[in-house]
Each structure stands twice: as C-alpha cells, then as structure tokens.
Amino acid sequence: MILQVIMSGIAIGAIYALLALGIVLIFKTTLVLNFAHGEVAMLTTLFAYSIIVSLGFPYWVGVIGALVLGGILGILSDLLVRPLLNAPLLSMVGLTIAMFFVIHAIGGIFWGYQTWPFPNPFPEKAVDLGGLVVSPIHLFIIFVLLVLGGVLFAVLNFTTVGTAFRATCQDRRAALLMGISSNRVFAISWAAGCALGAISGILIAPIIHVQVNMMVVILLKAFAAAVLGGILSLPGAIVGGVVLGVVENIFSFYCGTEFQDSIAFLIIILVLLVRPQGILGSPVEIKV
Amino acid sequence: MRIWWVVPMGILFALPLFFRGYYIYVIDLVGIYVVIGLGLNLLTGYCGQLSLGHAAFFALGAFTSAYLTIGGVPFLVALPAAGAAGAVMAYLVGIPVLRLRLIFLAISTVGLGIITHDVLYNLKGFTGGADGMTVPKPKLGPLVFKSDESFFYIVAVVVIFLSFLLGNITRTKAGRAFLAIRESERAATAAGIDVPRYKMLAFVISAFYTGVAGGLYAHLTAYINVTAFDILLSVTFLSMIIIGGVASIPGSILGAIFVVVVPEALRDVPGAKDIQALVYGLLMGFFIIFLPGGLVSGFSRLKGIFKK
Numbered sequence: 001m002i003l004q005v006i007m008s009g010i011a012i013g014a015i016y017a018l019l020a021l022g023i024v025l026i027f028k029t030t031l032v033l034n035f036a037h038g039e040v041a042m043l044t045t046l047f048a049y050s051i052i053v054s055l056g057f058p059y060w061v062g063v064i065g066a067l068v069l070g071g072i073l074g075i076l077s078d079l080l081v082r083p084l085l086n087a088p089l090l091s092m093v094g095l096t097i098a099m100f101f102v103i104h105a106i107g108g109i110f111w112g113y114q115t116w117p118f119p120n121p122f123p124e125k126a127v128d129l130g131g132l133v134v135s136p137i138h139l140f141i142i143f144v145l146l147v148l149g150g151v152l153f154a155v156l157n158f159t160t161v162g163t164a165f166r167a168t169c170q171d172r173r174a175a176l177l178m179g180i181s182s183n184r185v186f187a188i189s190w191a192a193g194c195a196l197g198a199i200s201g202i203l204i205a206p207i208i209h210v211q212v213n214m215m216v217v218i219l220l221k222a223f224a225a226a227v228l229g230g231i232l233s234l235p236g237a238i239v240g241g242v243v244l245g246v247v248e249n250i251f252s253f254y255c256g257t258e259f260q261d262s263i264a265f266l267i268i269i270l271v272l273l274v275r276p277q278g279i280l281g282s283p284v285e286i287k288v
Numbered sequence: 289m290r291i292w293w294v295v296p297m298g299i300l301f302a303l304p305l306f307f308r309g310y311y312i313y314v315i316d317l318v319g320i321y322v323v324i325g326l327g328l329n330l331l332t333g334y335c336g337q338l339s340l341g342h343a344a345f346f347a348l349g350a351f352t353s354a355y356l357t358i359g360g361v362p363f364l365v366a367l368p369a370a371g372a373a374g375a376v377m378a379y380l381v382g383i384p385v386l387r388l389r390l391i392f393l394a395i396s397t398v399g400l401g402i403i404t405h406d407v408l409y410n411l412k413g414f415t416g417g418a419d420g421m422t423v424p425k426p427k428l429g430p431l432v433f434k435s436d437e438s439f440f441y442i443v444a445v446v447v448i449f450l451s452f453l454l455g456n457i458t459r460t461k462a463g464r465a466f467l468a469i470r471e472s473e474r475a476a477t478a479a480g481i482d483v484p485r486y487k488m489l490a491f492v493i494s495a496f497y498t499g500v501a502g503g504l505y506a507h508l509t510a511y512i513n514v515t516a517f518d519i520l521l522s523v524t525f526l527s528m529i530i531i532g533g534v535a536s537i538p539g540s541i542l543g544a545i546f547v548v549v550v551p552e553a554l555r556d557v558p559g560a561k562d563i564q565a566l567v568y569g570l571l572m573g574f575f576i577i578f579l580p581g582g583l584v585s586g587f588s589r590l591k592g593i594f595k596k
Contacts, residue, residue: 033391080573087580089338089390094530095576097523101569108562220398220519227395262406265399272392273384 004132005253006246011138013245014145015204019215019222020229020237021148022196028169028232029189032081032092036099038219040077040194042212043103044070045118045201046111049210052119059121066198073103074194078187107212118205141203148196149238156234161188169232217261221248224268230281239279300444304437313436316508318548319443320501325528325540326454327497332526333534334458335490336470337386338394341401342525345374345495347408347517349502351415354423354512363426367446367503374499375492382491386484389473401522408514420513423506439508446504450497451537457493458535466490467535498525527568531575533582542583546571 019037026034034040044066052062077099084091122136156162167175168185176182201215208214221244229240244264252260277283304312324346331337349370356366385396408415415421426433426442433439457463465486468476477483506512524547532543550571554564579586 080577083577084580088336089394090332090526090530090534091576091580093338093340093391093394094527095573097527098569098573098576101565102573105562105564105566105569109566220402223395224399227392231391258410259406262403265396265402269385269396269399272388272396276388276392 007132009246009249013242014142016222016225017238017241018200020226020241022193023226024237026193030186035096038215039100039103040073041197041201042215044198045205067195070194070198071191074190078190115209115211118210120206224264230278233280236280304440316443318544319447320504321544322447322541323501324498325544327494329540331490331494335466339397340522341397342498343517343521344401344404345498346502349374349499350506350512353503354506370503371496371500374495378492378495382488386487401519415514422511426507533584536584539582539584
C-alpha cells in the first residue's frame with residue numbers, strides 16, 4: 001500500500017520537478033526567481049489548446065506552437081528584466097510579480113475563466129505495473145522528466161552553449177572576460193526556461209484541465225521543490241520535486257488532505273533552516 | 289510652524305462631510321491599507337527584509353478583534369489586542385525564520401502566509417471557513433460607530449497616531465539600525481549593531497501594525513472570510529510599498545491610495561477583473577522600471593525640475 005502512495009507521490013512530484021527545472025534554469029544564470037513562470041506555462045498551454053482544439057491542428061503542432069510562444073515570452077521577459085539585474089531584491093521580486101499579473105490578465109482576457117479538458121495523447125486507463133497503478137500520462141511525465149534531465153546534462157556538459165551557461169553561472173565576470181556574452185546566455189536561459197514551462201503546462205493540462213488559474217498553486221509548490229532540492233541545482237530541482245511529491249502524498253494519505261499545502265511549506269521552512277542550500281546544493285555564500 | 293498642521297488636519301476631519309457612502313468606504317479602506325503600508329515599509333523599506341506573508345498577520349488581527357468584540361471586550365482594548373496577536377505570532381515565527389537571508393526569507397514568508405491561511409480555513413468552527421463570520425460594529429462607550437462615515441474617524445485617529453509613532457521610531461537608534469541592516473547586514477554587525485534583535489523588532493512592529501489594520505478591516509466590513517486573506521493579498525501589500533516608495537511615510541500613503549483606488553476605479557469596466565489585473569501589473573512594472581523609488585521619488589524629481 002505504501003508503495004502505491006509513493007508511486008503516486010512520484011507522479012505528482014514529477015510535475016513539480018518539471019516546473020522547478022524551468023525556474024532553476026533561469027535562476028542559475030540570471031539570479032531572478034521568476035514568479036511568473038507558472039503563468040507563462042499557463043499561457044503557452046492555452047495557446048496550444050487553441051491550436052489543437054479550436055483550430056483543429058494535430059497535437060504536435062500545438063506543442064511546437066507552445067514551445068515557440070514560450071521561447072518568445074522568455075526572451076521578452078529577459079529584455080524586460082535586464083535593466084534591473086543590479087537592482088535591490090524588492091524590485092526584482094516586484095517585477096516578476098507584475099509580470100504575473102499581466103500574463104494572468106492576458107490569459108483571462110483572451111480565454112476567459114472556463115475550464116476545458118486538454119487532449120490527452122495517451123489512453124485514460126490506468127496501467128498496472130506489478131501491483132502499482134499508474135496512469136499513462138503520469139508515466140509519460142516521469143519519462144519526459146528523465147529524458148529532459150539527461151538532455152540538459154548532455155547539453156550542459158558536452159556542448160559549447162552548455163559550457164558558456166555553466167561558466168556564467170559560476171562567475172559571470174570571469175566568463176565575460178573569457179569572451180562569453182552574458183546577454184546571450186541570459187537570453188538562452190530565459191527562452192529555455194520558459195520553453196520548459198511550456199512543456200510542463202502541456203503535460204500537466206490533461207490531468208488538471210486547462211484554465212487560467214491552473215498554475216497558481218502548483219507554481220508555489222514548484223518553488224518549494226526547487227528550494228528543497230537546492231535552488232541552484234538542476235538535478236536538485238528533479239530530486240526536490242519528487243521528494244516533495246512523495247512526502248506530500250504520504251502525509252495526505254495518513255493525515256488527510258486538508259493541510260497538504262501547509263505541509264509542503266512547513267517542509268520548505270524546515271529545510272531552509274537546517275540546510276538552506278537544499279538537498280543537492282552546495283553552501284551558498286552571499287556577498288556582503 | 290506647528291500651527292500649520294491645523295489646516296490639513298481640519299480638512300482631514302471634515303472629509304466625511306463631503307464624501308459619503310461608497311466614497312467614504314473607499315477612504316476608510318485606504319486608511320487601513322496605509323497602516324499596513326507603514327508597518328511593511330518599516331520591515332521592507334527601512335530594514336530591507338522581504339515579507340510575502342503579511343496577510344497572515346492581517347487575518348490574525350481581524351479574527352482576534354472580531355472574537356474579542358463579540359465576547360464583549362471593549363473596542364479600545366480589542367484593537368490593540370489584534371495588533372498584539374500579530375506581534376506575538378511574528379515573534380514566534382521570527383525566531384527561526386529571520387535567520388534566513390534575502391530570497392529564502394521571502395519564500396518562508398510565503399510559506400507562513402499559506403500555512404496560516406490553511407490552518408485558519410480548516411478551523412471552520414472558529415473562523416467559519418468558506419462561509420466567513422460576521423463582526424459587530426465597534427463601540428466606544430455609548431457611541432456605536434455604525435456608519436462608514438463615523439468609522440472614518442476611528443481610522444483617521446489610528447492612522448495619525450501610528451504614522452507619528454513610525455516617524456519617531458525611524459528617528460531613533462533603532463531606525464538607524466534598520467537602515468544599516470538594509471544596506472549591509474555584515475557591515476551593521478561589524479559596527480556593533482545587534483542585527484537579529486533589530487530584525488525581530490522590525491518584524492514584530494510591522495506585524496503589530498498589520499494586525500491592527502486587520503482589526504480595523506474586520507469592523508469596517510462587518511464580515512470577514514478567511515479565503516480573502518491569501519498570498520495575493522500579501523503580494524498586494526508588498527506592491528503598495530513598491531509603488532508608493534520604500535522607507536517613506538508619504539510613500540506608504542501614496543501606495544495605499546494607489547492599491548485601493550486603481551482596482552476600485554476600474555471596477556465598472558467590462559472584463560473588470562482582468563483589466564484591473566492588467567493595468568495594475570503594467571503600472572507596477574512601470575514603476576519598478578522607471579521609478580524604483582516609488583511615487584514619492586517621482587514627486588521629488590518633479591520638485592527638482594521645478595526648482596530649476
């Protein structure tokens with residue numbers, strides 16, 4: 001029985017992890033916590049919905065459309081945020097919050113507040129894996145998560161872009177001195193991060209249905225997952241998401257679902273107190 | 289020079305004669321938000337600690353004052369008690385949480401807000417859950433403040449008192465300590481400032497203010513519902529500071545006016561909720577990018593232009 005709870009927890013956790021990956025990807029280079037990340041995911045998913053359902057294009061066209069929109073939104077965000085990179089934290093937080101409001105409102109204006117079912121590319125029927133029941137879409141999310149993790153690892157460690165990315169994360173000035181353009185790395189981070197958000201949205205949509213408010217609560221959990229795994233660590237985002245999902249599920253299984261959200265944040269606060277760098281993070285030194 | 293205060297005071301106290309009904313309700317609401325703005329400005333504007341969970345103190349203050357007045361406690365006691373409730377909670381929460389820096393503090397305050405919201409929501413017998421609860425109108429001895437116009441005077445007195453209090457606090461050693469901490473915690477520590485103690489002081493005072501505002505809110509609207517005290521509310525509080533101006537009392541006032549008036553002004557526009565959010569977000573973004581010091585800095589700049 002407990003194994004089933006854990007399995008479901010991993011399935012939910014994979015969702016948090018997907019979103020968290022996007023958040024961490026952007027944070028690593030730009031040090032901006034994008035509070036609007038969920039809204040970007042929502043908007044790209046609504047866009048995909050329109051392409052697939054309203055316009056009748058095949059599923060994969062919708063996916064591409066969402067990815068493209070995600071990339072565009074990412075680059076726009078980057079341009080918007082760039083003048084404020086040296087501003088106090090309050091400005092940065094405020095700006096992403098403002099972006100949250102604006103993107104949310106755009107979603108509401110163009111799509112309204114109904115809920116629609118999102119096309120599920122997989123059969124609805126749950127699959128039995130040696131006693132454990134999982135639905136195919138959940139399995140696919142876990143699969144995508146692992147694939148993305150592998151792809152990110154490969155890109156970061158074996159390509160020039162990846163090396164530039166890692167260099168900028170480690171020490172932006174040194175990277176600049178080595179001829180690595182921060183601007184370009186930032187733009188790529190933002191675009192990739194938002195594209196990841198788009199993927200998250202499309203994969204989550206069949207489960208929670210498409211509507212303008214779909215991402216708000218999940219995003220907070222994704223932040224919690226990112227912090228849990230280590231805000232500067234990409235594998236940490238995956239680990240943190242899964243751990244959060246599992247712990248949350250175990251808790252709600254034994255204690256009911258009322259305090260589910262609270263437990264997630266209680267965990268976060270405890271982790272921040274005991275080990276602020278998260279599960280996989282290295283100790284963070286804040287400059288004076 | 290002091291005698292000049294009579295003029296704006298006079299205008300202030302005459303306001304309910306000219307603004308009635310809906311308008312005075314909005315003004316009352318602005319007053320309540322000013323109190324929150326003052327408190328939050330102390331914590332975030334002066335002391336540099338970011339909190340995205342102040343709705344928790346607001347909620348606590350609201351329910352505390354509600355229950356105390358229902359239980360027969362005089363309003364004059366219930367209101368400070370609401371503030372005290374917030375302050376106590378801040379103290380307890382602050383012991384672990386204030387150790388965290390910057391963005392980690394912000395995230396844990398988000399958690400604080402959500403946990404408080406969840407707990408209060410699930411204590412249905414106590415808070416009425418999704419149904420909310422009604423709150424009696426305040427009484428000062430034989431006077432019952434039934435109308436929004438009369439309530440204005442309570443709000444005005446509280447706002448004036450708390451503004452002066454805040455102004456004085458910022459001029460003390462504590463005020464200078466806050467500023468030092470905002471600029472650099474390490475440097476402040478090196479200068480001999482007891483950083484944890486002052487951070488806690490700012491946190492507790494801001495929670496007190498917010499709790500008092502919550503108490504006022506409960507009695508103004510005569511009905512409170514937990515679902516309204518969510519993270520979005522905390523974000524609204526913070527945006528008040530950003531838009532109005534950090535570390536500035538007039539900034540808190542301007543921010544409060546903006547945050548209350550803009551959504552209300554857009555209320556009748558078709559697609560209201562979205563237009564509100566859109567305009568709000570755009571303006572907020574505009575201020576952050578072009579006027580990081582808030583509306584207050586905009587006014588100083590205008591003044592500077594005219595002086596030439």
